[in-house]
Amino acid sequence: MSDLKKIRDEFLSKLRSKLDLSQVNQLRTELFGKNGLITKQFKKIGSISVSERKKYATELNNIKDELQNLINSKIGEIEISEVNEKLKKEKIDVSLPERSITRGKIHPVSQTIDEISSIFSEIGFSVEEGPDVENEFNNFTALNTPDHHPARDMHDTFYLDEKKQKLLRTHTSPVQIRTMINNKPPFKIIAPGRTYRSDSDQTHAPMFHQVEGLHIDKEINMGHLKGCLNYFIKEFFEVDKIKMRFRPSHFPFTEPSAEVDIGYKIKDGKIVIGEGDQWLEILGCGMVHPNVLKNVKVDPAKYQGYAFGIGIDRLAMLKYGINDLRAFFDCDHRWLNHFGFDPLDVPTNYRGLSR
Amino acid sequence: MKITFDWLKDHLNTSLKEKFLIDQLTNIGLEVESIESLSADNKLFKVAKIIKTEKHPNADRLKVCEVDIGEKDIRKVVCGAKNATAGLITIYAPPGATIPKTKTKLVIAKIRGVTSYGMLCSESELNLSNEREGIVELPKSKYHKSVGKNYFQNNNPNSIDLSVTPNRPDCLGIRGIARDLAASGFGKLKNSKEQKIQSKIKHTLSVKITKEKGQGCSVFGSCLITNVKNTESPKWLKDKLISIGQKPISAIVDITNYVMLDINRPLHAYDADKIEKGIIVRNSKSGEQFTALDNKNYKMENGMCVISDSKGVLGLGGIIGGTRSSTELDTKNILLESAYFEPKSIRKTAKKLNLDTDAKFRFERGIDPLSIEDGLNKAALLIKEVCGGVISKIDVQRIEKFKAKTVKFDPNLFEKVTGLVISRKKILKILEDLGFKHKKEKKYLKLTIPSWRPDISQPIDIIEELARIHGYDQIKTIEPIKKRHKPTLNKTQKLFHFLQRAIASKGYVEAITWSFTDSKYNNLFKENKKEIKIINPLSSEIGVLRNSIFSNLIFYMRKNLNRDIKDLSLFEIGPIFSGSNPGEQETVIGGLRSGKMSRLSWIEDDRIVDIFDVKKDIIQTLIEAGYDRSKIHIDDTTPNYYHPGKSGRIFINKEKDKIVGYFGEIHPNIIKKIEIKTESLVGFEIFVDNLKRPKKLLRDQKKVYQVSDFQKSERDFAFIIDRNFKSQELIEIISSINPNLIKNVDIFDVYEGENIPVDKKSIAINVGIQSLDKPLNDEDLEKVNKLIIDTVEKETGAKIRS
Secondary structure, three states, X not given: OOHHHHXXXXXXXXXXXXXXXXXXXXXXXXXXXXXXXXXXXXHHHXXXXXXXXXXXXXXXXXXXXXXXXXXXXXHHHHHHHHHHHHHXXXXXXXXXXXXXXXXXXXXXXXXXHHHHHHHHHHXXXXXXXXXXXXXXXXXXXXXXXXXXXXXXXXOOOOEOOOOOOEEEOOOXXXXXXXXXXXXXXXXXXXXXXXXXOOOOOOOOOOEEEEEEEEEEEOOOOHHHHHHHHHHHHHHHHOOOOOOEEEEEEEEOOEEEEEEEEEEEEEEOOEEEEOOOOEEEEEEEEEEEOHHHHHHOOOOOOOOEEEEEEEEHHHHHHHXXXXXXXXXXXXXXXHHHHHHOEOOOOOOEOOOEOOO | OEEOHHHHOOOEEOOOOHHHHHHHHHHOOOEEEEEEOOHHHHOOOEEEEEEEEEEOOOOOOOEEEEEXXXXXXXXXXXXXXXXXXXXXXXXXXXXXXXXXXXXOEOOOEEEOXXXXXXXXXXXXXXXXXXXXXXXXXXXXXXXXXXXXOEOOOOOOOOEXXXXXXXXXXXXHOHHHHHHHHHHOOOOEEOOOOOXXXXXXXXXXXXXXXXXXOOOOEEEXXXXXXXXXXXXXXXXXXXXXXXXXXXXXXXXXXXXXXXXXXXXXXXXXXXXXXXXXOOEEEEEOOOOOEEEEOOOOEEEOOOOOEEEEEOOEEXXXXXXXXXXXXXXXXXXXXXXXXXXXXXXXXXXXXXXXXOOOOXXXXXXXXXXXXXXXXXXXXXXXXXXXXXXXXXXXXXXXXXXXXXXXXXXXEOOHHHHHHHOOOOOHHHHHHHHHHOOOEEEEEOOEEEEEOOOOOOOOXXXXXXXXXXXXXXXXHHOOOOOOOOOOXXXXXXXXXXXXXXXXXXXXXXXXXXXXXXXXXXXXHHHHHOOOOOOEEOOXXXXXXXXXXXXXXHHHHHHHHHHHHHOOOOOOXXXXXXXXXXXXXXXXXXXXXXXXXXXXXXXXXXXXXXXXXXXXXXXXXXXXXXXXXXXXXXXXXXXXXXXXXXXXXXXXXXXEOOOOOOOOEEEEEEOHHHHHHOXXXXXXXXXXXXXXXXXXXXXXXXXXXXXXXXXXXXXXXXXXXXXXXXXXXXXXXXXXXXXXXXXXXXXXXXXXXXXXXXXXXXXXXXXXXXXXXXXXXXXXXXXXXXXXXXXXXXXXXXXXXXXXXX
8 A cells, every 4th residue: 555545544534533623733734734744745746756756646636635625624514513512602581672662653633634635635636735824814704704604603713813813723724715816726625734713622622633625626516525525434434335424504615515424333332434323423515605716716607616624633533443632632642652653654545544 | 493393393284203303304404413302201200199298307497298199109208398288289200300400310318317209399390480489289179180190291292402504594493494394395384374463552652763874773563562461371382482491481471482482583572661752773872881681781882783762771682681671570561572683783792792692693693574573463462362461553663675685596507516407396396395486587597585594695595405405315426536637745745744754753752732832831932933822812821822843842741751751752743833924834843852762771771862862863854854964064053942052953055044953952941940850851843844845856866876896995083173163064174175085984983181182172083985996005095194184184273183
């Protein structure tokens, strides 16, 4: 047996036994160190006859590669197992609490406004806004509610001057007026916002939210009004069927006017919308009064259409089971956290309005 | 407006049931608010006979009565009435019954140690009259066989409460409601066959309406009834009034009330003997006064419509009468008034004097001007029937002649507005039933409006009548078209919604607070803004419009902290006001944070929230909204409600006239003043209207995508610089040296103290240098290094730290 084969066999068997890292390094030095066995063999190449030299060199290189690979993989194995040993000692209690979370919330009224806007957006309404402080004309007179009209008594108004010319809007209907004065028909808008009445008890707050709707075009009739509201209510409460009742009523700014009731029942102490034989009033609406159109320089002989006003807070209460209107504005952090919505929960049509 | 089906039947022939009535009323616009069932409870009240009375052992004024209520067992009832004696037939209410007057429910109770089963009732307790002395004494002859029977007849009708809209004065009378019902197919309206006063007796009291500007009375009808004997009303009349919750008073008052309720014709009865030399209807003069029937004294201004005599004001026409000429039980001669008062005049006067009466409510809505004589006939004849006396001829003074209004109506308009088709025949039928007269004029109908419908004046009113009576349920639902012509939200609205959710996503809980606030809180944040007072606030705590978003937010912050919630982040987005004109408002976001971060955390040390927390929240929000960080500039000029040394002001593109926001610690004096208990209170404001919406869409603002694959080098510098020097400026100076090479400038340490002069600080900066075109060698880097040091030293006076 040649020297080479001997070295190979000897070291292969040595490397196959169980070794730690220093033992492997020791074997490596024995083989490849300055005076290592393999190193020495390389030095010998020059002294070998030319005819033998090529064969010898090839064999030596093969053995060198074989041993070196084995040493490398041996070292890799040992390192991995040493890391594994070390990691075992680093185990921690992963059930300890995470770093603290702060979670913001969107107010239920804001969320409801987004839901409402999303629904009306689908059927072509755009959002308009107006100031909270209004003049008497936009809030009352232009809306066919002159000073001597008893209907004014229904609006307990906050005034900002003794002459009662400046006031906090009692409804969002003045946005109708502003929109129609500043633009040309057709109009198809909703106007959500803050409204104010000097009224305060369990079911009334001096500030609340309303969304006004207005659709004026050449051939818009009460059938369209019914269709629009029916669509809205169904979408808003996310039910397939809705029981709705249009009841004749009176508002100075619409004629014919209606109040709309929806059917409901109480099941397990919770209100179920769309079923049952109880009625709940949820909005007022009607065909825009020709006097209103005249007041904003729209020709009632050419244009007609409908308007409606819905209490946003009340819708939110019904949909989300909130009992107390006053709590909306009381800013109790616990309440806001309970009824508020995650900011990522943006109502959209394709993901649904609510989760 | 309360009605009963029975009363309706005085005017309506119908075989339909009450159940259908309720629905039908609502369907035609007379909303049923509530139905009060009297009969159920009334069954409990029994005719009873006192068998024996004994003095109450523990109370001198009380008696213990043994009462026969027609059952086997005799009831023991404690009673305080003097007239409770053996043999008396009276009315007994058992435990469980509700006393009509007090609305209290009786229970078995011990009264001074003696158990009382129910109660013996007085007339007043049963709302039968005002008689409060003693219990009811029923005539023995009539009732001795009725002991144990129900006192009230079983068929006592339900009282139906209607909400009558302000445009329908005619439905403030039972007949008006009957007419509407008949038109809708619910029975047939009976003809009113009112008898007329057939009198030859002269009306001897002179009545005059002065013709003057603003005269609020156009017609004044009256008649005299002499030698009457005012008395209790007959049972049918009392029952009628009681059935709708009215209390009988005396025949004359009850009769005028009855006529008012029946046909909506308010009347007023004067004691004719108390009128000095006749009636003058005129405008009041400033300073005149009188005592009204509510026992209050009213002082008048010029131009209020008063009924007066030679001595002065007797009453306010159509609103309230006066005590000087009021009828009493011993009144012998009465003057009965039936007049027409102008709604506007009534409303103006009542508002000025802050008076609200039933008559005012009716006159301001408009009374049928043609009902003057009907009212007098009906009431005078009833008074005569009940109280006797002699009726004079009717005298009607008028300064204006009634002219029926007409309207030209195109029946095709009905379909155009409602989308509903009904036959011409049906249209005419409905209008006739409602009292309209019609005449065909080419394609139009010329309609004469009934005198009792002041609300009708134009074609749209006719359309409403037809739609209402025909039924809204007949209108077809037209599905909406899903088509959008305009974006739903404009840029400003989109930004509003984006910011709202961006702030919430930083851990803030959204609050909605009132737009008004307490001036005490408002003053802390108002700076030099004008205070905007509400002239009629509900309370002083909400007496002014808020000048700042913080005035309410801080109030509720405190409230929550007092609930022992410590680490809070609240925000609100909404209007603040700078003046009392429409539009003098802007949209602001305000956020407040209190307490600590990582309170009670096992892993991190806790620390108080500080200015750099809110700075991060506001800057991150702006960046998310699309504003480039490098364009956001900060200085330290802030309002006085922030800590003067720990607050900042934000602009975009250095446009100092458009303040985008503030952030910082709330001024410690304010925290002290309103006694907020927290370790730290920091906040920010964003003035949404000052945020310029870039003309270009975000997607168009993005530059060409370009990155460098060459090695990036980093160099650290430390400069010693003036303590007040803004680090922001240092970053800007370095960044602008060569924007193509300098990729980042980060401050990683700021140090003041040992080894640094007192008025200086040391700022350590890391600069990343990278070229798009080539790898940089040592020489290139050295050049950049030197340039940075030279520029900073030159422009800021800083010294590089060696």
